[in-house]
Amino acid sequence: FLSFTTIEEKNIKLAYYDYESVLRFELSNHLQKALERKELFLCYQPLVCLRTGEMISSEALLRWEHPKLGPISPARFIPVAEEMGFIQEIGAWVLNSACKQTKAWQLKGMHQLGVCVNVSAKQFLNPSFLDEVKLALKVSGLEAQYLTLELTESTMFQNLDESIDIMKALRNTGINVSIDDFGTGYSSLSYLKYLPINSLKIDQAFVNSLQATPIDTAIVKAIITMGEVLSVDIVAEGVETKVQADLLRELNCQYAQGYYIKKPLIADEFEVFAQQLIMS
Numbered sequence: 311f312l313s314f315t316t317i318e319e320k321n322i323k324l325a326y327y328d329y330e331s332v333l334r335f336e337l338s339n340h341l342q343k344a345l346e347r348k349e350l351f352l353c354y355q356p357l358v359c360l361r362t363g364e365m366i367s368s369e370a371l372l373r374w375e376h377p378k379l380g381p382i383s384p385a386r387f388i389p390v391a392e393e394m395g396f397i398q399e400i401g402a403w404v405l406n407s408a409c410k411q412t413k414a415w416q417l418k419g420m421h422q423l424g425v426c427v428n429v430s431a432k433q434f435l436n437p438s439f440l441d442e443v444k445l446a447l448k449v450s451g452l453e454a455q456y457l458t459l460e461l462t463e464s465t466m467f468q469n470l471d472e473s474i475d476i477m478k479a480l481r482n483t484g485i486n487v488s489i490d491d492f493g494t495g496y497s498s499l500s501y502l503k504y505l506p507i508n509s510l511k512i513d514q515a516f517v518n519s520l521q522a523t524p525i526d527t528a529i530v531k532a533i534i535t536m537g538e539v540l541s542v543d544i545v546a547e548g549v550e551t552k553v554q555a556d557l558l559r560e561l562n563c564q565y566a567q568g569y570y571i572k573k574p575l576i577a578d579e580f581e582v583f584a585q586q587l588i589m590s
């Protein structure tokens with residue numbers, strides 16, 4: 311019986327790997343054409359100030375609607391894009407689209423609205439990255455202060471010295487830099503003082519277990535206190551309930567993003583949501 315389950319497990323594993331490799335093949339084949347076919351688009355999720363409820367920015371989140379496979383998560387296809395060398399092109403498209411869209415919204419009355427754009431490691435460490443970002447700003451007319459680039463700890467730690475240089479160069483042009491998914495990578499709190507960042511986003515795993523686990527509450531508290539000392543803005547990601555939002559506000563966390571506030575929206579829906587905020 312035992313050996314039977316082992317064989318069965320093996321088969322399931324094999325089938326799983328086959329499926330995985332077929333899917334990867336399918337994704338990498340189609341990704342190249344996805345941009346041209348306009349299968350890629352951006353959703354925007356509000357970031358709000360916990361004290362005033364004011365929306366300060368959105369995060370641009372990439373979406374791929376595959377004609378046969380349906381919606382595919384960016385967590386799934388971004389790594390494929392990186393591997394296949396498409397990330398440059400896709401990343402540049404994301405930057406340009408997000409900057410253009412945000413400038414258009416500013417002209418429609420959301421004067422102070424900013425935008426956060428996720429940047430992958432290969433994109434960030436490419437020598438032409440800084441020029442690409444500057445070009446996106448120039449073409450769109452968006453001022454640098456309204457753009458925030460989100461990097462993960464693992465991106466920065468691939469080459470810390472070089473990363474710090476690039477971050478400094480970005481900061482010199484007025485662009486904001488943020489650490490995404492903070493607390494899940496290998497950086498210790500003490501590293502924060504060396505990083506030229508404007509903000510950091512507490513990973514949703516900690517936010518999720520706020521209150522439920524005292525240790526996670528303590529971690530969130532420590533990150534917020536550290537942020538205060540270093541003058542780094544703290545954003546809590548993945549805020550799903552009122553209880554979490556209230557607790558974060560009590561802990562002096564400045565900004566929040568999550569389903570409790572709003573799910574990521576297509577541009578038209580985001581605009582309606584933002585206009586309602588302005589009117590109210």
Ligand code: C2E
Nearest residue numbers: 371372384385388404428429430548549550568569570574
């Ligand atoms: P991220 O940058 O940490 O983005 C936050 C993710 O959490 C998004 O998933 C968002 O939809 C989701 N989220 C927001 N609020 C909640 C909540 O209250 N509860 C839960 N459970 N989830 C919430 P999404 O859109 O699937 O993106 C996944 C990841 O893919 C992003 O994580 C980011 O690392 C990457 N990504 C997305 N767009 C881009 C892009 O344009 N370029 C690059 N390089 N990576 C991107």
Ligand code: MG
Nearest residue numbers: 369428460490
């Ligand atoms: Mg992000």
Ligand code: MG
Nearest residue numbers: 490491511547
């Ligand atoms: Mg995140």
Ligand code: MG
Nearest residue numbers: 385490491514
């Ligand atoms: Mg993430």
